[in-house]
Amino acid sequence: MKENNNTLVKLENTGVQVDKKWLVKGVSFEVQRGKIVTLIGPNGSGKTTTAKLALGIHKNIEGKVYKFTNKIGYVPQKISIDWTLPLRVSDFMLLTENLTTNEIDTALDLTGVKHLKNNDLRNLSGGEFQRVLIARAIAKKPDLLVLDEPVQGVDFKGEIALYELIKKISEKLGCGILLISHDLHVVMSATDYVVCLNGHVCCSGTPQAVANDSKYKELFGDRASTILSIYEHDHDHTHSTDGTIETKK
């Protein structure tokens, strides 16, 4: 097998079934250093399962998963902290890695939650918790970041800022990112490679290629493919709330 030195994780025709039902089947793609790969698809299409396949969480899988790094930062889609655990944000930051106080502060500062450092983890709001999760994943300076809907519950302004941060981090650390997102705008504008799932790989390629794929249009509707064009053209105008174009003065 020919290997690119920059490959961090590679899936070859992987799938997993539970109780004789395929959660996802025949998935192949790879994540390279410095690149952002995004998984999109409707609910139940196997996005989270695919991310877990890449992380090696699922056992008894079909196909092959090659992992070329163990420095992984993971932001799961769902995480619940048991109330029996007395856990501050700073304890949570140290969960899988030994970090200096400085490193913890820097990471929390980047995601805008440094002031919550000594708070109990269970008293955070959904958005605050999500920011802590992202901070924890990036604090260890991973080779591979796996982000499963990382900005859920984050306010609109913070959402954009966090996506920008994620992009910045991938450039600065040169790490690869496997991103799951429902936000097609972000996917189409900030991603290097898109994998469109629906129990199997519907289509994959550059955002441009996927947006023009008929299967993508079938899955997300015709309007979805116009998203790309919005983001590709030069911003010589603004949109009013009802979508009509207002020319810049």
Added chain:
Amino acid sequence: MFDDFFIRALAAGLGLAFVTGPLGCFVIWRRLSFFAGTLAHSALLGVTLAFTFDINISFSVLFISSAIALILLRLQKTTKLPGDALLGLLAHSSLAIGLVVIGFLSYIRFDIMGLLFGDILAVNKKDLLVIWIGGAIILLILKIIWKPLFASTVNYELAEAEGMQPEKVNIIFTILMAAIIAISIKMVGILLITGMLIIPAAMARNLANNPQQMVALSIIGGILAVLVGLFSSMQFNSASGPSIITAALLLFILSFLKINKLRQLKK
């Protein structure tokens, strides 16, 4: 110094408190109190086997409890029964088999009360060595696996994804649980060891706001329970093992009062 039975009992109880403190925290965090009870029940089978084949009690209890624990891990994966049903199944069937075997051992005089409740005042120097050396080994291993074990307690998949090997540390932790039961069965018995694991840690949970603090408070709680329990058992001539657990319960109640006071202060 260790010629006096009371000193030996104190030394044994304190040694036990050092180990049950941190292990008890994990029992609470991972919701394993019924699991600890199951292992303790299965210890009876281990004791009867020790008598049958004339082997060391601690070793045979460690062996049987570990085996039961590993069977449980296996069953959890292969059956669709909920965890508590499996625990009940294993706890009571191993207890029953243990009692059946005891019935066949009529040629041996068997103090079943001693097994159920232990007798910390009958601890000899050899037992002390087992408790302190065994306890030190358990604590050392726990220290080594602390990070992955704690990470997988907080979130299993996160730990798995970031290379913490939760499955491996789970098995090691399970064997440590079997080991603490094995070394303490003679002192507090199979019915009370679970109390020693849970109650000081539960007290600590009421007071702590981070994991390290909870472990420290849990150890302190266990030590206080042993001291108060043993001295009061001497004073009032009460059964020593149950007195320790009762003292632990009193500490737990006190920790509640402390919480309410703190809340009032905040207001």
